[in-house]
Amino acid sequence: MGNILAPNNTKAGEKAPISEVLPGEACKRQRLLSTSYEDNSRLIPSLPDEISVQILARVPRVRYLNLKSVSRAWKVALASSELFCLRKELGTAEEWLYILTKVNDDKLLWYALDPLSGRWQRLPLMPNVFVEDEAKKGLAAIPRRMWNMLGSSIRIADVIMNWLRRKDALDRMPFCGCSIGAVDGCIYALGGFSKASAMKSVWRYDPVKNCWTEVSPMSVGRAYSKTGILNGKLYVIGGVTRGRGGLNPLQSAEVFDPHTGTWSPLPNMPFAKAQILPTAFLADLLKPIATGMTSYRGRLYVPQSLYCWPFFVDVGGEVYDPDINSWLEMPVGMGNGWPARQAGTKLSVTVNNDLYALDPSSSLGSAKIKCCKLTCKMI
16 A cells, blocks of 8 residues: 655656756765664664663653653563663662552452652553352353253353342452562462452562563462562462362462472471360361461561451461471460451561561550560560
């Protein structure tokens, strides 16, 4: 597809006058055309790309979303790992705050806050994944002729069941109970429930490319697991899975290496204190579960509880030492640093080699922060 353009002073059917072009003028015209082509292929016309990249590396990151619409070359350059490596070298790399929220229609949305500009940006949606349960797999195996006879009644039964009962949150919301970890500059969403089944899948968000990609799955499906970062690797411990009797806690643990993209198994948590319950009835009733995890002085500290919803009994915790690849009992008194009888995640963080734990108070609007150095104390 193309058009032939003729000079305005040339009539149709007439030959255009031929003018002689001197060799010097032809070379000059060729140089101009070559220069024009090179300028169009550059990020910024009349500037080498090396200088252009230096300029882009100094632009606030919050502007990148709009700058990507300038051209395809700009979009590629702004999403390149080389540019973000240069920002680190120049000291212009920015740390953003990422928050996962749940909206009214049972959807999970990610938002990122730029502390310098105070602006929020919405991240791309996590993929809409689901796990096919065994019942649906069985129905899928029914021959087509039988399906035609049964299909209408099955659909009617589904409608009636939806009328009679409210659908569970595990069925409505993908990634319900997923765990989050951040390592090597990327965010990882691990497991969670989908269609009431615990998922093995792991999704990674790359802020450079601004997209989600699936990485190697975990060895088992798990939800509400605990994650921690140690020596540049992502550890995931415990969690629950869906069984016939409800939610079953997991003692297994594994570690992900972001450089090789592979998972490696770890020894199971022994839950030593859970084995000394006075009666078999309590041992069957109360299930051990990891209620938190934090990296501290080269080890992973995991507070633990025995639970039978809605009751929780704290039993201290255990410590994973990667040097010997084994679990140790948490030091006496250290488990007291975490809040007692708190359902869900026990929050803690390490700052300047000091361990801080959040202890929400029973009264609304108040809380305590505990600091653990050599001995735990309240601040």
